[in-house]
Amino acid sequence: MSEKKFHVNLAVLATGMMAFSGVLIETAMNVTFTTLMKQFNISTSQVQWVTTIYLLMISIVVPLSSYLMKNYSKRQLFLAASTLFLVGVVINAFSVNFTMLLAGRILQGAATGIALPLMFNIILTKVPLEKRGMMIGIGNLTTSIAPAMGPTYGGILTTKLDWTYIYIFLIPVLIISTLIGLLAIPKEPVTKNDSINMTAVMALSVMFTGLLCFFSYATTWIGWVALVIGVVGAAFFFKSNSKKQLLNLSVFKNKMFTTYLLSFLMFQVLLLGISFILPNFVQIVLDAEASKAGMMMFPGALVGALFAPVSGTILDKLGFKKPVGIGSLLAIIGWASFIVTLHLGIIPLIILSHVTYMIGVGLAYSNVMTVGLSSLTTDLQDDGNAIFSTLQQFMGAVSTSFVAIIIGFFQTSSSDYAQGTLTGATVSVIVLLVFLVLSVLAVLKTFKEN
Template sequence: METKKFHVNLAVLATGMMAFAGVLIETAMNVTFPTLIEQFGITTSQVQWVTTIYLLMISIVVPLSSYLMKNYSKRQLFIASSLFFVAGVLVDAFAFSFTVLLVGRLLQGVATGIALPLMFNIILTKVPIKKRGMMIGIGNLTTSIAPAMGPTYGGILTTTYDWTYIYKLLIPVLIVSTVIGLYAIPKEEQQKTDTINMKAALYLSVMFTGLLFFFSHLESPIGWISLAIGLVGGFLFYGSNKQKELLNLSVFSNKMFTVYLISFLVYQILLLGVSFVLPNFIQIVSDVPASRAGVMMFPGALTGALFAPISGKILDKLGFKKPIGIGILFAVAGWLSLIFVIQTGNMTLITMSHVIFMIGVGLSYSNVMTVGLSAIDKSLQDDGNAVFSTLQQFMGAVSTSFVAIIVGLFQKSSSDYQQGTSTGSKVALICLFVLLVISGLSVFKTFTKKEIQQ
């Protein structure tokens, strides 16, 4: 048996590079949508599948992570993730049709769905407790900085070269991460200690896919047929999951957990929604190049990333009410400002409103997850984390589909494509604002309760 030392820092770096690349592409592609619509002759509701299919695959793979960790070695999972990712990036780097582009995105979603849990599993199982907090912070920073860089990265490359360079420039990065991972992660014997409920996994996939198709085709019979299929899948998943749990649904019996989970998911919906609306609006309505649209998103995304670790320290010192409460107020103010200024097309006002919203996100987004998981018994926190991670990706996909269909409907119904885009963008922001207000009020109601586990 190989006794090679497990190089933890390098292993985290290798898996972190893949996770970073996955999240980077997710936001980088949003600024390319107008270009893709023109190049492939597709609609707004179709182009959103570039993001949706990626998030759908992550939401399907993440619930399987517990089974994968128990039955396959870290090295095996790393190799699988690397192969999926390199294959997906190569496919998209030379995609000659929209269908081929989606195939590449699907492969990348599988890769990221493996890499993200693997990175944190390595930290939790290999890093000493006294250094674990710092390493988890580095891991979270990896996935929070990438969304800030994505729109700028994608916008500059799309304007300077073409959108395929978003993928071409990642090929050497992935090769380097693969080499580092193969060096750092040793061969380890892994006994298969668990079986997977394949029926539950299949039904969960059917449920997610059906619901996503519903949100993508609200205006057609296909959407309602998909909804029926999704609901049947959900019913069958619930029954099968009780026989052998793929996801522990008992966590939903805790009201505090559920309220903060919903708040977390609403933030995810808003983040993915605004990253779709703003770059597309500014390019189509204001005729701004993709590079400037990407730069417009950078200050807000960077602000959110920088506030996230600070908000955790505030929570540790002052409790959860102040950072979350103030964060909700900033988020509401910023989003309301976006609704009022978006149709002016003024990039400065839009950027400032986005920054205000992202201050709120930075103060409260990660903290609502912390409070939600702290509200349940420690023995259930792994299960709660799996629920958070799974639904986070799924609701991000739902948000992109929902916003795209609203904008698309107004584009079709208006004789002026730019005017339709403008009106549809504002209506989409208003719809999401209602969700923010409802979830914010629900969180404020919990401030008088004492259900948080210490």
Template sequence: MRTFNVYLAILATGVLTFSGVLIETAMNVTFPTLIAQFNISTVQVQWVTTIYLLMISIIVPLSSYLTKNYSMKNLFTSAIILFILGVSINCIPINFSLLLMGRVFQGIATGIALPLMFSIILTKVPLKNRGMMIGVGTLTTSIAPALGPTYGGLLTSTLGWSYIYIFLLPVLAIAAIIGLYAIPEEPVEKTEKLNLPATLALAVMFSSLLLSFNYFEQPIFWLILVIGIGSVLIFYECNKKNPLLDLSVFQNQPFRSCLFGFLVFQAMLLGVSFIIPNFMQIVFKTSASQAGGMMFPGALVGAVFAPISGKILDRLGAKKPILLGLILSLTGWSLLSLLLASGTIYLIIGCHVLFMIGLGLAYSNLMTVGLSAISVEKQSDGNAVFSTLQQFIGAVSTAFAALILNLSQKSASNPAAGTVIGGKLTLLCLLALLILSFVIIFIRLVVLPAKAVD
């Protein structure tokens, strides 16, 4: 049997995941263009990102079932085929419905590839190198969203937004070649049956809760919200006998604390990638390439700190990099909330860079500490919980920001004035969550440090 080439396998799945997360936010900077081209509203256009994240949120909980019942090679092959199909559809900008269809295929593919990458890291990489490799892995989910607006803005301003997808095709072809070579076929004995009722309940739950943002001002909002809450209860009951997600990991307090901090960072990462490009284009009339380019310095800094932070954790422990990261993030985001409306590009970039330094130090380390707090037997389930909620919170953050902007634009005298109010309000809401996260993590790491693994 051919040998499993761990690092090439991580590279292939990492490129696939990076590509998926890159176009997650690359489309954010195209929203003003899409609104004009397809004659749609701000709330409607955010579904370009939301439907993609929704698909990931639905597929990722199946990761534990998929990895236990299908070989890594089969999963990688399925992901790359679906991704190329979705990207190919979006290479031809016919109408908004086809654009969303392509995003559905891309979301399913990324939903398979993302947990597969972390599964390879957790099962194939030696323990002594795991912190650094998780840092490299989370590089794809922490840096790609920040690089996306730069990539999308440059292409939208020069060639057109469809080239966001056209330029990905050769990259995906290379990833396919590397992955098919590095990941050999390994025998897998199918031991579990898919919990279909729990899967359907989860899909309805996520879909309903996200749809509620779309219909916030309409009477049907309450019906959708009731369906969403009801599906939560149905999922909880259906999940008991044959767990789709092992919810027992939530009994571990360090896991809960780190998960909360991790999700707050994810919400801020997606939120700022939505707010800044749209804010600069609508309020200060910058081009898509200029607005997207403002995200690049922070993305570059985050790219440097993501793997380094894992190495720091391996050598010095969790407390120093995570707490320092939270402090820097708080400082950068607070300044950004105050200075965004000034429109001073260099100040906004500086605030974003400071925030991304903090995120780079804390983000992946929160995941590492959270997963390390649970037993080895439950780590695949913990990984599924992290990945599922990471994508869902990203969708919620984008939908929330779009809703606040849309409501503010409707109530203000003009779209620019409404965007200023909505942008600042969204930043302040996320700042409140970051402050709460700091308090929780500080208590967990400093006041009540936990050493035991549940």
């Protein structure tokens, strides 16, 4: 079929709906943890694998995206992702044990790992440069707004119905996205011209699994054994990747790309971190329902959704410095204010902190990705896209595990469980604030150089 029959907006919508659903479930399940622990008789460290194993699967699949894009058509990849996602959601909708729940999450992770880079590949290859900022902003709604909407969605359904409805209600959405995608994405001829470096794939999987297990069990000897395994996996990956590239790591020689990648990852860490911190804080410290924990994050999610595409348009017309600079500073102000508002325990003030932070995210988050990818030559953009998406998901998983460890440590070491939760939440916010400030300073430094 001819190029003109490729419906870009509908294709981005279809892949975006799938990626949005994946990220929505990711944080929607955070408010179900207490329920799942009781239903399946599991611990806090076990239940967090509902999120971690999903993100781990994405981290493993996304590095394959450069190979997949070159050897399979966009239509084939979209259909594969849709099928995997639908099967995974159906499994979770009728899960009778924890193992079955994790199996569904693995399939959803694989699907999102295909859909997310596919969406950005469509934007990078089909959208004119002058409109790219706006489209990447719209695309990034899936990863910037869904984490904030997830707790609202999950909280209401868990309280009013049952946690399985988180998945049941997404089945028609995924069917619609599949139909839109099949309409929008035509068959395109693709010549298979490469084989995949399976050794590098396996080594990368070992590396990510080892490192994630370390962050999940860092307070035990198992965590440190996992770290050693992860480091060994990393060594094998770099050795194998140097012989036959799975990921083109030469992109890291580009200072702009590396700086803006780190900034992007920091925003992702905070987005996933706060989506874990706030629901647990509200339910444990303030003794509120899951639905209330979710609803308090909705205003921030809405504001972020409104600002994301607008910020891309600002970048297209005025350049990147204003939206990135203003957004980064607002993110720091909003995040720092959590230190005070969490201790006050006044929900309207906590919402105000979250809204301020999400305005900053809406202005800066997608634009740092646009700047980072646009700093690469066209032949490196698929590799850059794969690295952005891979590390985005991996750091999201690290963030969830990292915050869970800090909060868990203070919960167990305090005689008052609620007070321990408050202390752990506060310490988590302060530690992440330091990393946020450092990443923003690195970005602001590039303003002088460009």
